Each structure stands twice: as structure tokens, then as C-alpha cells.
Amino acid sequence: MVSHAKESAPGELVPVKFSRLTRRGVLLGLSVAQLITLGIGGLTLIAAFYAGGGMLLAYTAPIWVLSAALTWIPVGGRPVVEWLPVAFWWLWQVTGGQLLYRRRIVKPRPAGTLALPGDMARLREYSDPETGACMIHDPHAATLTVVCEVTHPAFVLLDPGEQERRVTTWGRALATVCRSGRIATLQVLERTLPDSGTGLVEWWATHGTPDGSWAADTYAELIERAGPAGERHATTISLSLDMKAAARQIRTAGGGIKGAAGVLRQEMSTLTSALRSADLAPSEWLDAGQIAVILRSAYDPAVASALERHGKIGRDLATAGPVAVTETWGNLRTDSAHHAVLWVSEWPRSLVYPGFTAPILLSTGIQRAVSLIYTPMRSDRAARDIRRKKVEYISDAAQRSRLGQIEDAAQTAGFQDVLQQEADLTAGHGVLRVTALISVSAPTVDELEAAVAAITQAAIQSSCETRRLVGQQAAAFTAAALPLCRSV
Structure with missing residues (x-):
């Protein structure tokens, strides 16, 4: 996916246009x-x-x-x-x-493994002694993943000049991912969570006066009993190291998982600097307990607020997974919720301004997670892919001309997108393949269908097209709702 900007005066918000999803065939579009x-x-x-x-x-x-x-x-x-x-x-x-997963509660799991269903059972945790971060190792895919939480101001409330500046700096941050050639995936996960009331508790602990008076005791009791009063948004960025591409650097750093952790620390430092340059506030890289809370909250949303209110409960990766998972053709059932995953199959085809996804991200009363999965491509691979697409378009055009078929506007626009991608690559820009997934959760099937309909309508307002992924909801859920840089 590539966006093209339109010229505008300095300080003005620049609209962008996204390239179309490539649907090329081998011959005549087949x-x-x-x-x-x-x-x-x-x-x-x-x-x-x-x-x-x-x-x-x-x-x-x-x-x-x-x-x-x-x-x-x-x-x-x-x-x-x-x-x-x-x-x-x-x-x-x-x-x-x-299609069924039931945790074996009697048989203990091997030390260092994650209690997750499917092929994620092979994941291993590694605690980095230098940064304290929990790194998730996938021995089959040869990746090492780390997660950090990011805070930022509300984008839609900024003035147009500030929005344009932040879009530019975020583009530079993404460009750093393409340069090293050692990053397998970058994932941005934005999710809604029930407000657990921890903000009130923290405010009372800082500003309150627990002097034993009736007013102080009553106020403290009300805060303690206060349940979730709304929802809040949390954003995480996950960085996955390609251990095969970084094999030489890993051997230089000592080899094995420790050497891979040393190489990943370099990428973590580079990304942290890029995020701060983009006026984002990254937190410390998450440890095992914080990742465990995210995983448990995704599979069991009913206990999310309780886990946040009581900071020492549910912070073990060995028990963070679901107790039961049942997959159907179009849904997924976990401990306390039903889930459905949507794929953003079409981005806006006309010029839109940054922030066009606001109807999706600001939808209220719906528990959902929006995941952007960036896969960087090496320059040589990207150049070969673009040349292959050009050959396909030109050969198909020649074949249609011989058969007397008329060139339609969609084929012309697709060819222009390829030419624009080639020009951007020649100018030194990186190429990122972007996949957007939306996971919607609800306590019952009826509420889930209503929430999916609302998100679909919000996507239409954002000039996007969404499709429900069928036959692969379990794999799609792990990619959309978990910050583990998984793919579908």
C-alpha cells in the first residue's frame, strides 16, 4: 500500500491517495x-x-x-x-x-512457554537482563519480538499544521524500519479497554488526605467500589527481529538467543529515538507481567478491569492464555467473549486527509482492536516485484489489444500506481506492505453482530471497505488482537 500526496501550501494539511489492492492474474487477469x-x-x-x-x-x-x-x-x-x-x-x-482448544490444567506447561492455543504454543519468553523487556521468541519463524506502549495526544484535536507535521515525522519513523533490513514486522495495535477506575485511585493516592475522617473514609470507599465508568484507548508498538536476516550480526554479538537480544536492543534504541522525534511518548519496553495482562485481557475481556485494578494478579505468561477457544466459520468464542475479525480490503480511492479513520477509532460502546501490520521489503525485492507487475500490466494490455478488448479505467489506474511506486522507490523511499485488521468483541453473539455492523458502517464513513475473514478466525484474532507480530 502506497499513499500519494497532493501539493499544498506550507502549514496546510496535505490530502493523500492510497494505491489499489493488487489483484493481478497470470494471464488476462486470471x-x-x-x-x-x-x-x-x-x-x-x-x-x-x-x-x-x-x-x-x-x-x-x-x-x-x-x-x-x-x-x-x-x-x-x-x-x-x-x-x-x-x-x-x-x-x-x-x-x-x-477448532477446539481446552487448556490442560492438571498437566503443567514447560517452563518459559506461553499458554496459548494453536501454533502459538511454540512461543518462548526471554527476559532481557539489560532492559528488563520480555522478548517473545518464535523458533519456527525465527523471530524475536518486543513490545512497548505509546502515549500520544488526540490527533483529531490538533490544528492542521500540527497534524501535517506529525504525519511527516511518523513517516520518517516508519522509514527507519526499512533501512536496517533486519526487521521482520512492525505492528501498531490500538485497542479499547474498559476504564478500570485506576485513574481515580491514583489521583486519591496522590492528592487525597486519608486522615481517618468520615469524609475521607467515605470518599476512599466510593473510589474503591467504583467500577468501569467508560472506556479508554491503549496503543502498543511491537517490533519483530528477523533472526535469519540478522544471522551474521547475531553471531558477532555472541550467537543464540542472547546474541539476537543484543541485535534487537540496537533496533529498539533506533525505534525509540524515531518515536520521540515523532512527538510520541514510548514507555519502557513491556516486561512479562505487562504482556501477560494484555494477552489475558484479549481472551477474557470480563476480567480486564480487575487485572488493572489489582496490579499483582494475572501477571504470569504461563497462565495468561485462554481456558477454552472454539472457532466457527465466521466467529471465535473464548473465555468470556465472542470475537469477529474484519480485514480492511480497500483503502480510500480518492484524496483523503490524515485522520480519515476517526469514525473507526473513535467509535464508542464497542470493544475492538485495530492492528496495522507493517512488513518491510528490501529494496532489491521491491524493485523485482515492481518490474514483475509492470511486465504483467504491459503484457495483459498487449493481449487485450490483440483480442480487441477495451482498456478500462481500473487497469489504467493500477498501472499508474505501479509507476508511482517505482518513482518513490527510485527516490529512496522504503516499501512497506501494510495489512489492517479489526477485531470486534462482545459478550453475546447478538451484541457481536450489532458491533460488527457498527464498525462496518464506520469503515464506510472512513471511505474504507472491510470484509469478514471466514475459515481463519483463530489465526486472524491472534494477528489482530495480540501484540505479537503474527500474520494471517
Whole structure:
């Protein structure tokens, strides 16, 4: 995803336009799966025709008619043939009992592991002795992830000049991620949480006068009994080191997980400086207890406020995971909530101003988490990808010209997006692939569907299009609601 800015006077807010989602095919816009099914149907039809036609065409009709239907009939915006891998994977999970997770409370988990379902059971925790940060190691993906919390002023309340300055400095912060070549993923997670009332408790501890009087005792009791009165927003930034790309530096730093931690500390320092230059206030890198609270709150939202009010409860990663998880085709059920994950499939196609996502981020009364997953691309890989796209567009245009087809506006706009990306890369800018996911949670299914409808409407107001991810809700939830730099 690339944004293009429009020229404006200094101090004015600059509108931007996002490039379209690439939907390129191998030939004439058809994917490999479509070409295979179309080829099977075409070969069957040709063989029947040359073998005698007549009744053979009728006998083979189910094959070539089914192939044509699988190739061109759309379901949910995608051809039927592209749903077949999803359907087969879902059936494999159903027959293998992979849709249910129940924690084994009698059998203890190995030390240093996270009590999470699915492939996240392989994750390991490592406490960095120098920074005190908890680093999450994925031995299969060869990544090492660290998390920090970030505070910032309300963007929509700033004046246009200040908004433009912050957008520019945030772009520079993202550019630092592309330069080292050792970062696998950067994740920005913004989530809503029930206000636990800890602010009142902290204010009373600082400004109150507990002198034993009736007024002081009554006020302290009211604060203690006060439950969640609203909601608050929390933002975290997760940084994941690609241990394969940084193998040489890791060996230089001593090798193993300790060497990887030393390399990651360098990236942490660079990112912290970039965030402060962007007028963001990063906290200390989170320790195991703070990450455990985030994980537990995501799976069990009912206890989120209690965990924050009582600072010593639920701060063990060995018990931070869910007790039970049940996945269905379009939903996910965990301890105390139902969840659904939406994918932002289309960004605004017209010029919009920064802050266009305000309807989504400022929606009230809905418990949700918005996750932006940035995957940096090396310059050589990005250049090859852009050249491949250019060749596909040019060859498809030549093929359509030979067939007498007319070039439509969407194909022209897509080609212009590729040319703009090439110009930006030539100018020295980095390339980031961005995936946006929205996780919506509610106590009941009916409340969940109402919340999903509200978020979908808010996305429309933001000029975005969202699609509900089906057949992969468990994996999507871990990517959207957990600050672990997971992918779908």
C-alpha cells in the first residue's frame, strides 16, 4: 500500500491517495487456479469434440460446465475455485479436531512457554537482563519480538499544521524500519479497554488526605467500589527481529538467543529515538507481567478491569492464555467473549486527509482492536516485484489489444500506481506492505453482530471497505488482537 500526496501550501494539511489492492492474474487477469480449472474444462471440451462430438459433448458437459462455473462464478467477491483451498483447510481442521482448544490444567506447561492455543504454543519468553523487556521468541519463524506502549495526544484535536507535521515525522519513523533490513514486522495495535477506575485511585493516592475522617473514609470507599465508568484507548508498538536476516550480526554479538537480544536492543534504541522525534511518548519496553495482562485481557475481556485494578494478579505468561477457544466459520468464542475479525480490503480511492479513520477509532460502546501490520521489503525485492507487475500490466494490455478488448479505467489506474511506486522507490523511499485488521468483541453473539455492523458502517464513513475473514478466525484474532507480530 502506497499513499500519494497532493501539493499544498506550507502549514496546510496535505490530502493523500492510497494505491489499489493488487489483484493481478497470470494471464488476462486470471489466477493460476482459474487457469487450471479453465484448462481442464477446455481440454475436456476439445477432446470430446474431436472424438466425435454429439453424445460425447453431452457426457462430458458436467466436467466443462463445472470448470467454467468454478472459474468465473464469484462468491463473496472471489471466484469459486479460490475458495476451494479455504474449504479444504476448514474440513481438515474439522476432521482433525483443530477448532477446539481446552487448556490442560492438571498437566503443567514447560517452563518459559506461553499458554496459548494453536501454533502459538511454540512461543518462548526471554527476559532481557539489560532492559528488563520480555522478548517473545518464535523458533519456527525465527523471530524475536518486543513490545512497548505509546502515549500520544488526540490527533483529531490538533490544528492542521500540527497534524501535517506529525504525519511527516511518523513517516520518517516508519522509514527507519526499512533501512536496517533486519526487521521482520512492525505492528501498531490500538485497542479499547474498559476504564478500570485506576485513574481515580491514583489521583486519591496522590492528592487525597486519608486522615481517618468520615469524609475521607467515605470518599476512599466510593473510589474503591467504583467500577468501569467508560472506556479508554491503549496503543502498543511491537517490533519483530528477523533472526535469519540478522544471522551474521547475531553471531558477532555472541550467537543464540542472547546474541539476537543484543541485535534487537540496537533496533529498539533506533525505534525509540524515531518515536520521540515523532512527538510520541514510548514507555519502557513491556516486561512479562505487562504482556501477560494484555494477552489475558484479549481472551477474557470480563476480567480486564480487575487485572488493572489489582496490579499483582494475572501477571504470569504461563497462565495468561485462554481456558477454552472454539472457532466457527465466521466467529471465535473464548473465555468470556465472542470475537469477529474484519480485514480492511480497500483503502480510500480518492484524496483523503490524515485522520480519515476517526469514525473507526473513535467509535464508542464497542470493544475492538485495530492492528496495522507493517512488513518491510528490501529494496532489491521491491524493485523485482515492481518490474514483475509492470511486465504483467504491459503484457495483459498487449493481449487485450490483440483480442480487441477495451482498456478500462481500473487497469489504467493500477498501472499508474505501479509507476508511482517505482518513482518513490527510485527516490529512496522504503516499501512497506501494510495489512489492517479489526477485531470486534462482545459478550453475546447478538451484541457481536450489532458491533460488527457498527464498525462496518464506520469503515464506510472512513471511505474504507472491510470484509469478514471466514475459515481463519483463530489465526486472524491472534494477528489482530495480540501484540505479537503474527500474520494471517
